[in-house]
Amino acid sequence: MRITKRSNLSVKERLKREWNRNAIVYIFLVPALIHFLIFQIFPFGFSFVLTFMDWNVIGTSEFVGLKHWSAFLSDKLAWKAIWNTVLFSIYYIVPTMALGLILALIINSGVRFSNVFKGIFFLPVVTSFVIIAGLWGWLFNGTQAGMVNFVLGFFGIETQLFLADSGQALMVLAGLSIFKVSGSTMIYYFAGLQSIPKQLYEAARIDGASKIRIFWQITFPLLKPIHFYVAIITTIGSFQIFDSTFLLTGGGPNYSTTTIVYYLYEQGFTSLNLSYAAVLSYVLFFIILTISLIQRKYLGKDSAIY
Amino acid sequence: MKRFNYLLGLAFLLVIVGCSSGEETGGTADGEVSGEITVWVHPFTDGSDEESDMWDEVVTSFEEEKGVDVNLEQIPWSNRDQKILTALAANNGPDVFYAIPDQMPQYADEGMLLELDPYLEDMDMDDFVDTSLVSTTWQDKTYGLPILQEAYTLFYNKDIVKAIGEDPESLPTTWDEFEEWSKKAKDEGYYAMSYPGGGSMNGTIYPWIWQAGGDIITQDDEVLINSQESVKAFEFINSMYEDGRIPEDSITAKEHNALWDNGEIMATLGSGITLSNLLSKDVVDFAIGEPLKNEEKVTYGTTGMFVVPSNSDNKTAAAEFVKTMTNTENQRKFNKVTQYIPTRKSAQDIFDDQEYIGQLAEYTQYALPGVIHPIGRDIMPAIQAEVQTMMEGKKTPQEAADAAAEAIEADLNN
Numbered sequence: 001m002r003i004t005k006r007s008n009l010s011v012k013e014r015l016k017r018e019w020n021r022n023a024i025v026y027i028f029l030v031p032a033l034i035h036f037l038i039f040q041i042f043p044f045g046f047s048f049v050l051t052f053m054d055w056n057v058i059g060t061s062e063f064v065g066l067k068h069w070s071a072f073l074s075d076k077l078a079w080k081a082i083w084n085t086v087l088f089s090i091y092y093i094v095p096t097m098a099l100g101l102i103l104a105l106i107i108n109s110g111v112r113f114s115n116v117f118k119g120i121f122f123l124p125v126v127t128s129f130v131i132i133a134g135l136w137g138w139l140f141n142g143t144q145a146g147m148v149n150f151v152l153g154f155f156g157i158e159t160q161l162f163l164a165d166s167g168q169a170l171m172v173l174a175g176l177s178i179f180k181v182s183g184s185t186m187i188y189y190f191a192g193l194q195s196i197p198k199q200l201y202e203a204a205r206i207d208g209a210s211k212i213r214i215f216w217q218i219t220f221p222l223l224k225p226i227h228f229y230v231a232i233i234t235t236i237g238s239f240q241i242f243d244s245t246f247l248l249t250g251g252g253p254n255y256s257t258t259t260i261v262y263y264l265y266e267q268g269f270t271s272l273n274l275s276y277a278a279v280l281s282y283v284l285f286f287i288i289l290t291i292s293l294i295q296r297k298y299l300g301k302d303s304a305i306y
Numbered sequence: 307m308k309r310f311n312y313l314l315g316l317a318f319l320l321v322i323v324g325c326s327s328g329e330e331t332g333g334t335a336d337g338e339v340s341g342e343i344t345v346w347v348h349p350f351t352d353g354s355d356e357e358s359d360m361w362d363e364v365v366t367s368f369e370e371e372k373g374v375d376v377n378l379e380q381i382p383w384s385n386r387d388q389k390i391l392t393a394l395a396a397n398n399g400p401d402v403f404y405a406i407p408d409q410m411p412q413y414a415d416e417g418m419l420l421e422l423d424p425y426l427e428d429m430d431m432d433d434f435v436d437t438s439l440v441s442t443t444w445q446d447k448t449y450g451l452p453i454l455q456e457a458y459t460l461f462y463n464k465d466i467v468k469a470i471g472e473d474p475e476s477l478p479t480t481w482d483e484f485e486e487w488s489k490k491a492k493d494e495g496y497y498a499m500s501y502p503g504g505g506s507m508n509g510t511i512y513p514w515i516w517q518a519g520g521d522i523i524t525q526d527d528e529v530l531i532n533s534q535e536s537v538k539a540f541e542f543i544n545s546m547y548e549d550g551r552i553p554e555d556s557i558t559a560k561e562h563n564a565l566w567d568n569g570e571i572m573a574t575l576g577s578g579i580t581l582s583n584l585l586s587k588d589v590v591d592f593a594i595g596e597p598l599k600n601e602e603k604v605t606y607g608t609t610g611m612f613v614v615p616s617n618s619d620n621k622t623a624a625a626e627f628v629k630t631m632t633n634t635e636n637q638r639k640f641n642k643v644t645q646y647i648p649t650r651k652s653a654q655d656i657f658d659d660q661e662y663i664g665q666l667a668e669y670t671q672y673a674l675p676g677v678i679h680p681i682g683r684d685i686m687p688a689i690q691a692e693v694q695t696m697m698e699g700k701k702t703p704q705e706a707a708d709a710a711a712e713a714i715e716a717d718l719n720n
Contacts, residue, residue: 056416057395138564142555145565164503164557166698250504251687253557253694258687269387271684272412 050278057272068279078280080255081263082287084170088259089238091174096234097227099178100185107186108193118190125183133247136176137163163249166256173244173257181237185230192226193219232295239288260284339623342375343401345612346390348383350454350644360643368630374623394418394615401624402631405613407441407675408682410449413613415680419449420614425625426451433634438649441609441675445525450611451632454646456577457607457669458513460484460499460598461584464591466572470494477595481517481542484573484598488551491572500562500574501543501552503694507686508606508676509575511693514539519601522677522714523685529714531689532707535601540696540703547697557697566590577607578645581662594665597672607673609649681717688713 009017019026051069054062072078103121107114124132139147140162149159163169196219204214242261245251251258251266258266260280268277345365351357365376379400381389387409393399405413413419426448431439438452464474470490478484488498503510515522520536523529530536546552553562553571565571567589574580584592597605612631614624630636637653640646647667648654657664676682689710696706 057391057418137560141564142557142559143553143565145568145570146555159554161554161557164555164559166694169558248504248560249558250560250690252504252690253698254691254700255687266687270687271681272391272416 047278047281050275051282053275055275055278057274064275068276071276072279072283077255077258078260078263078283081258081260082283084255084257085239085241085259085261088170088174088177088241089235091171092177092238092241093231093234095174096178096181096185097230099182100230101189101223103182103186104189104193108190118186121186122183124180129180129243130247132180133176133244136172136179136244137248140172140175164253166253169249169253169257173241173248176244176248177238177241181234185234188226188230189223192223196222228295232292235291235295236288239284239291260287339372339374339620339626341620341623342377343618343620343623343627344377344379344399345627346379346381346400346403348381348386348404350640350646354643356643360639364631364636364639368627372623372626372630374620374626376627394617397617399615399617401618401620402612402614402627404453405450405611407609407611407678410441410611410613411444411678412680412683414444414447414449418616420616420618420621420625421447421449422451422614422625422628423448425622425629429629433650433652435649435651435670437607437671437673437675438609441678442611444678450613451628452609452611452649453632453637454610454641454644455607455649455670455673456609456646457597457666457673458509458575458577458605459666459669460573460595461576461580462573462593462595463566463569463571464593465569466491466494466496467593469496470572474593477593479596479599481598481600485542487572488546489549492549492551497553497562497565497571498551498573499546500566500571501546501556502559502561503556503690503697504558504560507689507693508608511539511543511689512676513575513597513604513606513674514542516604516606516674517598517600517602518542522689523679523681523718525679527718529711529718531714532704532711537704537707538600540693540707543693544696544703548699557694578647578663578666581666582645585662594662597669604672604674605669606676607670609673609675610646681714684717685710685714688717 052063052065054064054067103117107118107121111117141147141149142159142161142164143149144153144159146159146162148162152158152160161168162172200218200222201214204218209217240261241259242265245257245259245262246265249257251262261284264277264280264284267273267280347361349357361378361380365378368374369376390399390403410419434452435455438455439448442448442450442452460477462474462477467474467477467487470487470493472487472490478487491498501510512522515531515536518535518538520533520539521530522536523531543552547556553559553565556562562571562574566574567587569590573595576584581594584590597603612628614621614628618624631640632649634648634650634652637648637650638656641648641653642656645663647663647670648656649670654667657667677685692701692706692710692713695701695709696703701709
């Protein structure tokens with residue numbers, strides 16, 4: 001019955017009570033909220049308005065209704081870009097998580113110089129993406145002079161085209177992202193591993209469980225909150241992939257590495273179709289939102305496993 | 307995400323536009339100028355003192371002579387389009403800025419640039435190299451005056467030329483001669499030419515299309531990329547790739563510098579920047595050939611120009627600055643420091659005593675500035691994709707050219 005009692009208070013009184021209780025919080029929040037309003041909420045809303053206009057940078061803009069939205073539905077390239085992005089996610093998400101977990105297990109296993117390994121594994125994360133991409137492009141050079149091709153040559157494998165082959169380019173780019181991001185997933189998993197209670201392992205060992213069994217029965221399930229978090233982060237990251245295709249392939253060959261954000265960028269800033277770019281950014285937003293909700297429903301459940 | 311934020315930021319700034327109103331100041335009808343202008347330039351050298359001294363000199367003499375205050379701002383090259391667009395949209399942009407060829411018609415077509423013809427009635431335009439005015443004109447109206455030009459032509463590795471038994475003193479001038487050399491180079495285990503197919507089409511297939519007598523699209527919207535002549539260029543590149551006369555990764559490579567530096571490539575298409583790199587690295591002994599000819603003797607070379615946005619607050623003074631900046635004296639000063647090639651014939655004497663750049667300066671008369679059309683930039687990815695598909699062997703040259711034409715038509719009707 002408390003609820004009814006509360007709602008008997010007038011709005012003014014409730015506001016006053018709230019203010020008395022938490023005034024300091026609101027005062028400190030105001031600058032951040034203003035920033036958030038101007039740089040996040042406002043552009044978010046305004047770019048939605050943009051999708052219904054033919055936007056000219058200078059001069060008047062015309063209201064065109066759903067023209068850009070319907071253009072999107074029949075734009076084969078946009079769908080190809082989305083499909084490429086999905087493919088990229090498939091190549092990227094699970095390997096990044098797996099590699100991050102393996103690296104975390106290595107540094108958590110009490111191996112000697114684990115801090116040195118931690119540093120080495122983390123190095124790509126803190127190195128500029130442009131530099132990493134440059135190195136990757138050099139390693140996967142599609143001529144005989146390329147490092148990877150040179151090594152493959154020893155095994156009698158003929159020169160691969162890598163970035164110049166529409167079947168391989170996206171995988172090479174995914175490899176670059178895996179290399180770049182695994183270090184940070186390693187850190188999340190490492191923190192997760194540290195938080196698993198030691199007595200569970202002790203009990204398992206007393207019961208005579210094998211190492212593999214311990215991993216699958218204890219470590220892996222207890223990392224569920226971390227799996228969830230890393231899955232969300234890498235998924236969002238993979239749908240926003242832009243830099244590597246911008247730096248290494250320019251969307252080619254034959255659009256095979258044109259991802260949704262790269263296509264959006266090209267539409268917006270090369271072709272100046274800002275309204276259409278806004279439509280694409282909303283499409284991207286809905287995709288990420290949907291995936292996050294699905295992941296939350298199926299992966300995020302009962303995170304309080306112990 | 308960064309790019310996405312730019313978009314959002316731009317959207318935000320657009321609102322400010324609504325709040326501010328432009329007011330015409332300075333500039334009177336009888337050609338008297340006064341007031342203040344803002345000029346955006348870019349770093350044309352590696353931030354040398356000579357460059358800032360040059361700007362000081364140019365700006366001070368303009369200020370003294372015309373009585374106009376000039377705010378010269380140097381804007382980094384990266385994301386320059388975003389910066390200019392955002393500033394112009396916010397009505398807070400420069401009165402004069404530096405533009406490149408494919409940017410000009412795109413902006414002009416959107417009504418973002420001021421037509422300069424009314425301000426140029428007393429100008430002697432004959433002194434400008436003809437090709438340098440191609441990129442400043444859209445639909446018979448002049449939107450800018452050129453300050454610098456480049457000319458791309460083939461740089462040859464002399465050691466390889468000798469290795470294939472040819473004379474570096476008499477380099478190829480026609481496709482046939484070059485093709486013959488390229489086959490010899492291949493036989494001797496070299497690549498004949500670099501082909502950065504992941505880069506701009508201006509540095510790859512366009513010059514070949516023009517040399518074959520073809521074109522991409524005319525200013526009157528006529529699509530010529532699948533004409534008989536243009537297809538010859540597709541065929542030429544395709545056979546170069548099929549035979550391995552250009553590197554295997556040419557489909558998406560952005561550059562072939564390492565291969566060139568290692569002495570594995572006979573010829574590379576380059577301009578003034580290539581030249582200064584070659585001179586400073588000093589690892590390859592090179593010779594510069596003239597632009598090749600099949601039907602036409604042409605090549606690619608960008609033109610840099612100064613333009614005035616249509617929402618400038620001080621149009622007369624801005625136009626006056628553009629004229630003064632591109633006069634003979636200032637072109638000499640500018641290009642001497644930046645090592646680009648002046649667009650006025652009378653200023654080209656600065657490189658008379660310099661062997662290589664003097665040679666490049668002679669070629670700017672053959673240098674076309676790319677596709678001068680509002681959709682020039684939009685269509686490049688589509689053409690690139692078709693050329694790539696052809697090189698992968700999935701389309702014949704004719705099919706690829708037809709598909710490219712179709713993509714251009716679709717873009718035109720959009």
